[in-house]
Amino acid sequence: MLLGKPRSVRARITATLVATAAIAALGAGLPWLAAKVGVLGWPQASSWYGLLLGLFGGAIVFFEMAIWPRKQLRWMRLVPTKVWMRLHIWLGLVCLPVIVVHTGFSFGGPLPAFTLILFLLVTASGVWGLVMQQMLPETLLAEVPGETVASQIGFVADVQTGEALRLVDSLTTAPPEYDAFDPRAASLQQVAARGEPLVIGGPANELFRFRDLVLVPFLKGEVKRKSPLRTRTESRRRFTLLRDSLPLAASPVVKRLEELADLRRQWDVQSRLNAWLHAWLILHLPLSVAMTGFMVIHAVRALKYW
């Protein structure tokens, strides 16, 4: 993992937060204390070491931003991604006290203050992202065994919906000759053996109503919150009722339909977790870009007049 050897989620999150707090407190607190007891002057951005810290912090920011081209140019294999990411994390944390001391514990003018606020937001969003990255992958593993590509959940759901429709059709229409190489050959073989629709009459109507009003909308993701299939318990109850109302030979098909609904439920969870896992980047990246730009403007202006 990014923070070292894998430990428990709780330990990794605690380590992340404690490391952030400790680095910030030590890095900013020691110069503050030194200034209080008179060993060092009060930190000022325009003092020689204030400027050095500013330059050092600026260099760190540039390195942090370099993770973007590093990702775009991954084919160049510059430095192992894991090493780069660790440096990104730790230097980012170190940058916090460096910049805070550079500011002299004050916001300064509007633009330096704006830049500092951006910097703090970038750091906070980064730490937030780090915590999410420590916590959610294990949750995903536990709660979404049928994980798929997050960005393709919509596409895959359409595929699953098609399968569900075909499975229901297979029960209510006369079976065609089956293709031995069809992935569903086993179940089709059973259906084909019948020679006539397995479900007819009232049960067929019930099956169609379940398909159109409950199953397909849920598989397509149209009624996530209102669907009775949203919870595992209710889903199991519904499918049990369905199974009981159909001939025993239809059970494998009903079982497959339940699996599809189960997968869809997992992917809903995956979508939600994935949003928590990655959405912070929508904040972290643009804030970083803006902060770097304003940092450069601030540095040029400051070096010109201060």
Place this chain on the structure above:
Amino acid sequence: MPRSPSRDVVDRFAGNRGYFHRADPLRRWKNLAALGAAFFVVGWLVVEFAMPGRAANAHTHGELANPHAAFDSDCQACHKQHGLGDFFSNPLSLFKTQDRWHDLTCTKCHAGPTHHTGMKGQASHDRCSNCHHDHNGRNFSLVKMDDSHCVKCHEDLPSAHESGSSSFAKTVTGFEKDHPEFRSLKIDRGLKFSHALHMTPGLVYGENDQHKWTPDSLGQQFGSDARNRFRSDSGNPGDPVQLQCSSCHLLDAGRPADGDGEAKSDFDLRLRVIPGASRHSILPPRADGAHYLPINFDVSCKVCHPIRSPSTASGEVAIKEFTVPHRRQTAALRPLVRGELANRLASGKNPMLALPFGPGKRLDPATNPKLGTFGKELDRLTDASLQAVGVACGKCHYSPAAVKTDVRQLPDKTVWFEHATFNHVSHRSLTCGSCHSGTEASFALNEREPPLIVGVKSCQACHAPTGAGGAGIRHSCVDCHRYHNGDRPLQGLGSPHRDPAQPLNLEQFLNGGKGSP
């Protein structure tokens, strides 16, 4: 053959194998937001170049103080730029940010006279911004500095001087801690004057003194001006005269308002004692009242203490008393007195001048022995008169040993705090006696009074932290002292030492002095 579960997973993507080439919504939003941020920065860069003044507002630490408000958007008005040329000529100059921060051009508009010559580290003292910190808001005072600025040197003043010594207090770290006593208290006033006597009703020498001065008796003795000037509040001319501090000490002798009849009348009485003086030639425009106007004999004392050559006689010629001017030593007074005596002695009835003049009407003592007698008589009268006048001077003044009829010079002390500023108007809610003991009859009637300032303790009663026995009222160094002596009463803000080398016209001033010669 059973299908593997992974085959099921793969089959979901049949026909969609290249999905990873397409941006997913998350990545799309992320990139869009980053692009927006980049545009925002570029937009700001446009502002930086197109509207540098407006952009400067965003970089400043804070608003400039009111006197510098015109330069809020113009860094170059005060700051010297550090350009690429400076960097290439000396790359290490990049790290001299403190120098750059202090590298200002204040002297375009200001001059700051040196505090004291011979200080160590004069270059540091010459840097305005070492003490004057701007960018602290419109109402921030640039001259209200923290004591630490002063204590840096004054905690060990000798070592702050190149000579290693100083005639001033060696250690001062705070007004309430170790501020020395006022040096003015050690100065001999050189004047016999009893506030106690003058503040006693009727100006009597104790209970047994039967001669109480009343407006009526003053009028009989010194004329109607005296009567009017010292009339009692009740208007009864028989009331004992009661002088107030303000009978002599005035904060402001400016011309009273037209509607203020009493003040105007009083003003005219004071003015009348200086013959020929016009209002505007004698009295300045209305003063700010920080300091009391100097006590002037003609204005304050003469009405009751006129200096006169006494009445005398030469043979049958009577010579009436006549007034002699104040502020003349014997050498200067002698020709005046002698001339006046000669004028009076040379009246038509003087037998010494009764004989006709000699041939050619020459006034020749050799041929007219009586004229020599006239001269001798004039000398006698003059000496006697000067002796009498000298006695009159001695009522208030001391004489030097050499010439008994002369008076010893008084210390030239209109202002007693020469190294500090003190504003009497700010303290007018206090009685005078709160700080000037003895003005409330605590001295013996004829005691020779010291300068009547209680001392630094009286100031510290209010101007010290509450924990140090004071009332917590401001007690910083700069509340009384000014580094550049601008508020020193005897130097002042109007001193030419504070003028800029080259005054700016309005356009140059508002432009921060850019383009000025």
